[in-house]
Amino acid sequence: MGDLRKARHSTSLPLKMMWKHRRLISSLVVLSFAAGCFHFAGYVSFFFRAIQYTNELAENPKPVAIHHNRQGRNESVACVIETSLGDACHGLGFGALVLRAIDDITTCLARGFVPTVIWTDCDYCGPPGNGQNYWTWYFEGMNEDIVQQAKTRVCMAPSRFPFSGPSPYLTRTGATGELIDCRFADLENKMTDYQPITAEIRALANHVISGYLQPAARIKTAVDTFYQSFMADSINIGVHVRLQSSHAEEMTFFDQTAPELQDFVQVVQRLINDINAKNEGREIRIYLASDLDEVIKEFKSNFGNNRVLHIDAFRGESLVDDRTFEGSPNLVGDQVFTDILLMSKCDYFVHDESNIASVTYYYNSNLKSYYVSGDASDFRRLNAQPRFDSEELFRQAVARETRNIILPDWKHDSLWAGLKVRVSLLWGFLFTDVKGYSDDLKCFYKNVKWSKCRREFLRSKFASDSDMKELMGL
Template identity: 70%
Template sequence: MADQCTEIRHSFPSKMLLKHRRPISLLVVLLLAAGCIYFTAGYISYGFRAIRYTNMVMQTPKPVVIHHNPRGKNESIACVVENSVGGSCDGLGFASMVLQTIDDITTCLARGFVPTVIWADCDYCGPPGNGQNYWTWYFEGRNEDIVQEAKTRVCMGPHRIPYTTPSVYLTQPEARGELVDFRFVDMKNKVTEYFQPITAETRALVNYVISGYLKPSARMTNMVDSFYQSYHMADSINIGVHVRLKEGHAREMKLYHQTPPKLQEFLQVVERLTNDIAAKHPGREIRIFLASDLDEVIKEFKSKFGKDRVLHIGAFRGETLEDHWQRKDTGQLLGDQVFSDILLMSKCDHLVHDESNVASVTYYFNPNLQSHYVSGNAADFRRLNAQPRFDPEELFRQAVARETRNMVLPDWKDSWVRFNAWFRVLGEFWFFEKGLYMGDLTCFYKNIKWSKCRNEFLRSKFVSNSHMKELTGL
């Protein structure tokens, strides 16, 4: 009897399923169809939203929204630079963020607004959303109170999708890119499309903005000064050397039609430079401050020039540098290390370098720093070490004029650039490729909750060109 009951229990579900197989099969098919329809509809809807967001981001020279504060008493227009909102999701470097910030600050100034900077979340910031402005971790804060006091504030979100309208620093009509894209090399006669080369005028204008808005914080200044004094750099002729040899940097240079130099080329340039300095300044101590991403580079330099002559800070390098991306708590320490390298190299008399945004920021911080661009030729050396044709005030006046023209007369190619951006976004979307466009948009809409104009950003309330002209009094 027990065996018979067991047999009945085992066979009962099978018989029931067999008996009702047709309605069950139909139910499964309907559920699968409903799931597919739901997934497809959601996917298509997301795609259309991506197009809409792309269009909105490209409506103005930069993604800008206006926030009106009825309680505000200050008539000046506050310009909040928030490039960390959309540029910090995929390992954007410290120097790149600084260059984007400088570009945005200059744009604010050229439009007659009062700039202030907020870094809420980035790879070298602390925990997001805790109310901390991590810009002040590295730099002195400027005009922070105006965010709440001004009747009107505009928020500069992430850097724009390239390259819808010219950067305030872009002076060559046939070139492209923002300040973060500018190169030490001049590729004008080598490729069809090229980023603008850095010029003496670029350097002078950037340094003009740095002197007013990027003063290092007391914490950073104390760290750097302590190292500078401890190793007697003040009594020496100092050569700053920046060497990046990791594979990722090599791929980046090849992408821009450039051949990355070998370590031996850096060593040769430094050797020639030390010999020239020794001949011109006999008896003077020569020190080499080295910033590199590999321990092997430091070892080779010390072997070549001596342990006492080659200086460097303790920093993440090699595999340790890769590991830090997995640990949010090390982000600020990495930022400290990169900024310390920049400030110490900017205190040197000479800079040996190749293409790098760290080298660019260093070069801008000290307008008297002599560039020794490893991949450069005689024309590059003359351009990079030339004196600007105009003083900083005149260069800023020219920047204001450029920004005004770009707002009044939109580029006739804007519609094509927008169509191209749509095409790229959809291509990345449909083929599940996280590229430049989709990555920027995804990061932007992930992080706008930290924005001082978050409600306007969430409603896609981007300012129109006519509104921008009104704000700037055009």
């Protein structure tokens, strides 16, 4: 009985304590409930803001926001490219970010505006939340003062998805997408809406790079020092090998098959034999950029430690492992950009499909491509000379962009056009990567505080074609 009384007493003790502190407990319960409601309200608020933003963004091809600066004195239109504001905030590689910037800079120039690029928070930017422009971490500053001085600034949309206007780089009838979508392969028989890379695309991109994507001084010094120390007196073969599983999945999306490591080795060996036949006695060096240590080991095993060059960089260990990196994003960006610039300084370039390869190919218009998955027709196309000089190619880009702008505003044409947009958007939310949409929107709301058109973007106040025509003087 004594044990039973003790058990009852020990059971009632917590109840007495709870009753004694009932007011405190009640307050904690109310606060917890209020916090939960507040948290839920935050999700609801974000959901409705996301719906508004996504809906408005879908209504206008290649949307932009126009901000009028009353204190401005410069009559030029500032064209602000905030690549990291939307879908490029995360998940895109460094090469993809650069290709997006080249495309947008070209669009701004073709419209007659003065471009400047801002990277705030992205996978290859620096510490988030301080509003610093990380574009100048990698590249020389570009027209930074124009943002404050111009009476009018145009901010490129944080995303061109889901209904992009044609890029000024697209010349094939029916082609869609942007410069980032151009492929080394000609996919005409597989995907007719994709544009193959041509000599003209390469020349125009190189023209823009020469004027607007010069490396920052510290990057240039590091690249020049490495080149003079190890490559200056040699015939150099640049090799870019990307074989991790994520890249194979990307290739599958385009109905392409990723090559094997030995395919790269064989192409390099044939190229070395050809060079030796024509340049007997010349030293040949291989500058290798890869995401895997296993690739470095294989190349050194086949061609020798002294012949294979590479920088110290973060890589995965083997073909079966995807790399993970938790360090400074600036460090990874530095390594990738250094690889791009050193490969672009080579005489020959062995590569397959990748954005890094595309940027390298555009940086040096004389670099000879050896596209591993290509055939003879690809080789001729990729190493052809453009039919027009860069100035004429730019004039043609201006004409294409002007034609795109002067098309009637389709959103005003009919209710059917608007209905198609919303059905397509709903289809995307229901049957594609919903998390991708959500992540893009979160990036937008995280970074929009640094936008030069913050008020316009938050109000979903996008320019119409008539607004753009007025700014372009059409």
